[in-house]
Amino acid sequence: MSQLTHYNSNFKKQKHPITLVCDNITNAPNIGSLFRVADAFGIEEIVFCGNDIPLGKRMTKTSRSTEKYVSYRIENNISEAINHLKKQDYQLIALEITENSIELTDFKLTSKHPIALILGDENFGVSETILNNADFVLHINMYGNNSSMNVVQATGITLYELTKQLNS
Secondary structure, eight states: OOOOOTTTOOOOOOOEEEEEEEESOOOHHHHHHHHHHHHHTTEEEEEEESSOOOOSHHHHHHHTTGGGTSEEEEESOHHHHHHHHHHTTOEEEEEOOOTTOEEGGGOOOOOOSOEEEEEOBTTTBSOHHHHHHOSEEEEOOOOSSOSOOOHHHHHHHHHHHHHHHHTO
């Protein structure tokens, strides 16, 4: 049995109607890894919101060239980016642990609208203003001592669940 590569795998290439909206995510390795996970799940676009998004050599080291295949743009103001997506009939789903958030495994997509998955700042999460504008706030159940997960790992887990539902 030989290991498959991207040249000889049988994976079906497809796009999913999901846009990642990143609220001031500024860690270059995280940004590179978000490109990789976005490419792996065939999402439409990444919107980086903030003033100082590092897209240089430190980012490309972890992106492994996926920034060449994943559409992305930079917006200074996340509220404007969210409002624009809302006007385009996107379902706004924030990924954050709150008092009222829904556990990811209990969430069921009920709409065919495209999805904007909102990811929070590495240190402060998704802002209260953005949470109040979201259609849904989801969290991943935590079983250990820590109360949060790295933004890239959380995104991968969430995209797995959302794309699984979209494809069923």
